[in-house]
Amino acid sequence: MYFGTPKWENIWISEKDLEIILEKLSEFIKPSPYGSENVSLNYGLHITGGEPFLNYNILLKSIQLGNELKIPSLFVETNCYWCKNDEITKEKLNELRRNGLKGILISVNPFILEHIPFEHTERAIKKSKDIFGNNVMIYQKYYYYQFKSLGIKEKFSIEQYLRKVDINDLQKKVELFQMGRAAYKLQDFYKKHPSNFFFKENCQLDLVRNWHNHFDNYRNYMPGYCGGLSWGNIRNLDSLCNEGINLDDFPVFRCLILGNMKDLYDYSVENFDFRENSDGYISKCHLCTDIRRKIVIETNKIKELKPREFYFHI
Numbered sequence: 001m002y003f004g005t006p007k008w009e010n011i012w013i014s015e016k017d018l019e020i021i022l023e024k025l026s027e028f029i030k031p032s033p034y035g036s037e038n039v040s041l042n043y044g045l046h047i048t049g050g051e052p053f054l055n056y057n058i059l060l061k062s063i064q065l066g067n068e069l070k071i072p073s074l075f076v077e078t079n080c081y082w083c084k085n086d087e088i089t090k091e092k093l094n095e096l097r098r099n100g101l102k103g104i105l106i107s108v109n110p111f112i113l114e115h116i117p118f119e120h121t122e123r124a125i126k127k128s129k130d131i132f133g134n135n136v137m138i139y140q141k142y143y144y145y146q147f148k149s150l151g152i153k154e155k156f157s158i159e160q161y162l163r164k165v166d167i168n169d170l171q172k173k174v175e176l177f178q179m180g181r182a183a184y185k186l187q188d189f190y191k192k193h194p195s196n197f198f199f200k201e202n203c204q205l206d207l208v209r210n211w212h213n214h215f216d217n218y219r220n221y222m223p224g225y226c227g228g229l230s231w232g233n234i235r236n237l238d239s240l241c242n243e244g245i246n247l248d249d250f251p252v253f254r255c256l257i258l259g260n261m262k263d264l265y266d267y268s269v270e271n272f273d274f275r276e277n278s279d280g281y282i283s284k285c286h287l288c289t290d291i292r293r294k295i296v297i298e299t300n301k302i303k304e305l306k307p308r309e310f311y312f313h314i
């Protein structure tokens with residue numbers, strides 16, 4: 001979704017920003033339907049990345065702050081790269097638990113498997129269950145059981161993986177958002193369409209939803225799962241909420257919320273000479289990202305297209 005790669009500059013959220021932002025957010029965060037001591041995917045607050053364990057000190061500080069602010073259903077997402085042995089795994093999970101972490105989400109998918117031995121993932125799940133009980137989410141379970149049934153222990157390349165599985169079957173059984181890097185890298189597995197196939201699409205529900213939004217280390221308030229888009233500086237959340245937003249200042253949002261993908265397409269063709277890819281697109285998000293990339297190449301004046309770095313990692 002966010003074109004995560006080690007090639008991004010090594011910039012971390014500051015403690016000061018964390019304090020300000022978490023304090024502002026704390027009043028809006030809803031607990032899991034099972035209660036604030038439990039976790040659910042789209043409730044509470046999750047610390048994610050990139051990979052949050054890459055900077056363990058900031059992760060720990062986030063949990064401490066979240067706990068002080070009584071933010072409910074606090075959990076962390078991880079790819080388990082750091083679970084190299086039982087001691088380290090137990091020690092870190094216990095420390096986070098003592099400081100207020102309520103649960104954990106463990107990412108399992110073939111993209112992570114390319115880089116992280118599956119035995120790290122299995123260790124993380126086992127130790128997490130010992131420490132967090134039922135507050136352990138495996139995303140996605142289908143892959144977890146599939147990797148186990150394939151007898152995988154180490155890393156496994158995507159090419160090896162794709163030789164072992166039926167991709168058509170996979171598409172029916174797992175959740176895969178056709179956006180971000182996936183739209184580009186996996187495009188050959190999906191039917192492609194010319195841009196006008198997506199012209200009637202509108203993104204109001206994706207962009208103004210009141211659940212599962214993210215903020216990043218550049219202080220962007222990012223709507224939904226839409227990488228490279230920002231409603232502005234999360235430190236200004238009060239004015240964003242109280243004064244509202246004038247969509248005339250946000251031409252891309254204006255097209256996608258009040259209009260549709262055709263409006264965004266026309267806007268980009270007229271103003272930035274966008275030319276669609278003749279190979280076509282697998283999803284509205286694929287087209288949207290391609291259009292936005294072209295706009296960012298041509299101008300730095302469209303303020304909702306942030307972080308700009310996102311577009312240079314496509």
Ligand code: SF4
Pocket residue numbers: 179202203206207225226227256284285286288289
């Ligand atoms: S088309 Fe663009 S704005 Fe709409 S959901 Fe996809 S990435 Fe977000």
